[in-house]
Amino acid sequence: MITVNDLQAHPLDQVHRLIEPGPVILITTQHRGVPNVMTNGFNMMVRHAPPLIAATVGPWDYSYQALVETGECVVSVPTADMADTVVDIGNCSGADVDKFHAFGLTAVAGEKVQAPLVGECWANLECKVADTSLVGAYNLFLLEPVRAWTDPSRSRPRLFHHRGDGTFSVDGDVLDLKDRMTKWQYLL
Numbered sequence: 001m002i003t004v005n006d007l008q009a010h011p012l013d014q015v016h017r018l019i020e021p022g023p024v025i026l027i028t029t030q031h032r033g034v035p036n037v038m039t040n041g042f043n044m045m046v047r048h049a050p051p052l053i054a055a056t057v058g059p060w061d062y063s064y065q066a067l068v069e070t071g072e073c074v075v076s077v078p079t080a081d082m083a084d085t086v087v088d089i090g091n092c093s094g095a096d097v098d099k100f101h102a103f104g105l106t107a108v109a110g111e112k113v114q115a116p117l118v119g120e121c122w123a124n125l126e127c128k129v130a131d132t133s134l135v136g137a138y139n140l141f142l143l144e145p146v147r148a149w150t151d152p153s154r155s156r157p158r159l160f161h162h163r164g165d166g167t168f169s170v171d172g173d174v175l176d177l178k179d180r181m182t183k184w185q186y187l188l
């Protein structure tokens with residue numbers, strides 16, 4: 001029988017390193033006509049349809065005010081080959097830097113929101129802020145994609161995930177277990 005004596009206690013302030021979050025994403029905003037982009041690692045899908053995404057954006061981010069005031073953003077999904085740039089984007093602020101220019105990103109006009117798509121990203125989700133009720137307590141924004149785009153020139157590229165300590169895991173092998181998903185056939 002296993003007891004806790006066989007286990008190792010893990011510091012509570014490092015629990016985030018035990019559960020890999022969703023892929024690292026970029027969140028773009030456009031505030032008073034100026035586009036900006038930030039890196040986000042704490043995010044997850046919440047609902048299939050209509051789709052809903054939860055992402056933490058803290059008041060320390062310049063993007064926070066833009067998100068609160070405009071109620072819009074684009075969730076852009078970068079690929080592993082963009083990891084260096086994505087980390088650099090998350091280590092400077094739109095308060096000081098025109099990040100689209102500094103990082104050579106292509107701002108692409110969307111259809112439903114003012115915030116730009118990132119042309120270099122594999123997927124771009126135009127989002128409306130659907131719920132801010134958890135922002136005060138947790139900086140957690142619920143974002144509803146209202147238009148979604150992917151780059152047809154790439155099939156299923158490799159995304160990357162922050163392991164919470166400056167290291168990243170990259171999507172790798174695919175396990176095809178569709179046959180075992182008997183209860184969830186409609187999702188396949």
Ligand SMILES: Cc1cc2nc3c(=O)[nH]c(=O)nc-3n(C[C@H](O)[C@H](O)[C@H](O)COP(=O)(O)O)c2cc1C
Nearest residue numbers: 038039040041042057058061062063090092093094
């Ligand atoms: C890998 C990585 C993951 C990050 N994840 C988050 C996150 O989930 N939430 C957040 O508020 N900031 C996160 N950040 C920090 C922001 O990207 C950073 O504060 C950025 O400078 C904000 O840009 P802005 O000031 O232009 O909005 C992350 C940074 C990196 C490098």
